[in-house]
Amino acid sequence: MSKKISLPEEELVHALRNHEKIAIEALYDMYSASLYGIISRIVIDVHTSEDVLQETFVKIWNSFSNYSAEKGRLFTWMANIARNMAIDKIRSKDFKNQLKNHELENNVTFIDEQKNTVYKPELMGIKNLVETLRPEQKSILDLVYFKGYTHAEAAEELSIPLGTIKTRLRMAIQELRKHFN
Amino acid sequence: MKDVQSYMESGILELYVLGDVTPQEKLQVEEMIAAHPVIKVEVDAIEHVIERYALEHAVEPSEKQRNRILNSTVTYLGDDSNFKPAKSQREDNIVYMPAPKPTNFYKYAFAASLALLAAATWALYNTRTKLEQSNLQIIALTEQNQKFANRVNLKDEELNVFRDPSFKMVKLKGTPKAPNAGVTVAWNPVNKKVMIDMTDLNLPENDQNHQYQLWAMVGGKPVGLGVFDKTAADSTDMKIMQPVELAQGFAVTLEPRGGSTNPTMDEMVVIKML
Numbered sequence: 001m002s003k004k005i006s007l008p009e010e011e012l013v014h015a016l017r018n019h020e021k022i023a024i025e026a027l028y029d030m031y032s033a034s035l036y037g038i039i040s041r042i043v044i045d046v047h048t049s050e051d052v053l054q055e056t057f058v059k060i061w062n063s064f065s066n067y068s069a070e071k072g073r074l075f076t077w078m079a080n081i082a083r084n085m086a087i088d089k090i091r092s093k094d095f096k097n098q099l100k101n102h103e104l105e106n107n108v109t110f111i112d113e114q115k116n117t118v119y120k121p122e123l124m125g126i127k128n129l130v131e132t133l134r135p136e137q138k139s140i141l142d143l144v145y146f147k148g149y150t151h152a153e154a155a156e157e158l159s160i161p162l163g164t165i166k167t168r169l170r171m172a173i174q175e176l177r178k179h180f181n
Numbered sequence: 182m183k184d185v186q187s188y189m190e191s192g193i194l195e196l197y198v199l200g201d202v203t204p205q206e207k208l209q210v211e212e213m214i215a216a217h218p219v220i221k222v223e224v225d226a227i228e229h230v231i232e233r234y235a236l237e238h239a240v241e242p243s244e245k246q247r248n249r250i251l252n253s254t255v256t257y258l259g260d261d262s263n264f265k266p267a268k269s270q271r272e273d274n275i276v277y278m279p280a281p282k283p284t285n286f287y288k289y290a291f292a293a294s295l296a297l298l299a300a301a302t303w304a305l306y307n308t309r310t311k312l313e314q315s316n317l318q319i320i321a322l323t324e325q326n327q328k329f330a331n332r333v334n335l336k337d338e339e340l341n342v343f344r345d346p347s348f349k350m351v352k353l354k355g356t357p358k359a360p361n362a363g364v365t366v367a368w369n370p371v372n373k374k375v376m377i378d379m380t381d382l383n384l385p386e387n388d389q390n391h392q393y394q395l396w397a398m399v400g401g402k403p404v405g406l407g408v409f410d411k412t413a414a415d416s417t418d419m420k421i422m423q424p425v426e427l428a429q430g431f432a433v434t435l436e437p438r439g440g441s442t443n444p445t446m447d448e449m450v451v452i453k454m455l
Contacts, residue, residue: 034235038235050249053250058254070214073232075228075231083200141234145235167192173231177227180233
């Protein structure tokens with residue numbers, strides 16, 4: 001594995017604004033796995049996921065001027081781009097046709113690649129804590145974050161009132177906050 | 182402040198971070214962030230959590246992707262003279278397998294099978310029809326053959342009747358009731374045989390309910406020798422009747438089908454006294 005580049009967020013944002021080559025490399029090394037985690041869970045198909053990841057980076061790169069640090073963190077902005085592109089992809093007619101042809105083969109590859117889940121020493125122990133999220137909290141968070149559902153669709157899927165969905169989503173995030181702090 | 186608190190607790194900030202808000206809601210939240218530092222802090226905390234959550238669920242893309250993606254972003258800069266276009270990366274790793282040509286083999290095979298089936302069915306039907314005809318012919322020939330054999334036998338017997346000097350040919354003549362009627366009875370007093378020559382049978386046809394009955398006069402009394410029919414079809418048989426030894430005469434009457442114990446004298450058609 002090549003040496004990874006990492007920069008503090010402020011420096012990274014600055015370098016991205018200046019379209020410095022090192023910036024896109026750092027951006028990739030720091031965030032590709034997190035973004036790919038989101039994309040691949042929504043898209044499932046490996047090759048399509050990789051295409052969406054590429055498109056996501058191209059879009060981040062090209063429309064970086066739209067990012068405003070005052071409105072939020074860099075990752076939040078990128079994650080929303082990644083998720084929207086992944087959702088657009090799976091809802092496109094093209095993808096639905098392609099899926100019919102390649103489903104089986106690609107799922108095997110996907111399972112293989114799932115094993116590459118990043119190992120991060122600083123996250124040791126957190127996994128267990130996340131496991132302690134109450135199932136209904138986790139399911140809602142994952143539906144919205146990893147399955148590309150809107151909270152309204154999640155409410156319908158789980159047959160839970162919209163208000164309850166919002167509350168549980170908030171409770172789940174509150175729970176995670178406690179553990180991460 | 183209380184409004185701010187309930188705004189934070191409504192869950193809208195979480196949805197904002199997750200990107201699950203309408204453009205109007207997004208603007209509204211951004212206004213609130215700008216206006217209330219406490220909301221800014223809250224949103225920041227949520228963003229941190231979500232980012233950690235994403236990191237925890239990170240999936241490393243395959244190593245090939247790094248070059249491919251970095252090249253493609255740089256290419257978009259317009260500085261593509263230093264980098265290969267992204268596509269070539271892909272081509273290095275992908276072996277293009279030509280899609281198999283759609284083949285009409287099965288279509289034609291199916292059509293050929295159908296044609297063959299039709300031809301076979303037709304041939305089978307023809308053969309079957311011929312076989313049926315042949316079978317009918319065989320039956321007809323067998324019947325004919327049987328008839329001939331019977332006929333030859335009969336002729337032999339008839340010939341014997343005529344050869345045998347002990348046979349008497351008794352010609353029964355029509356009564357006033359049936360003046361044109363005539364029946365020939367061959368009688369052998371030695372071996373008691375009695376036969377009617379069906380070739381020489383001049384009687385009106387009997388109906389379904391009646392039959393002719395042959396009688397012999399024995400000791401002045403009529404004795405029934407059996408019944409026979411006069412049908413439209415000509416017969417060449419010699420019909421063998423019941424034997425009688427001492428007959429003074431023969432007569433035929435028309436009786437109810439099956440015959441009677443005593444002759445109905447009114448229905449006597451032929452008679453001959455010896």
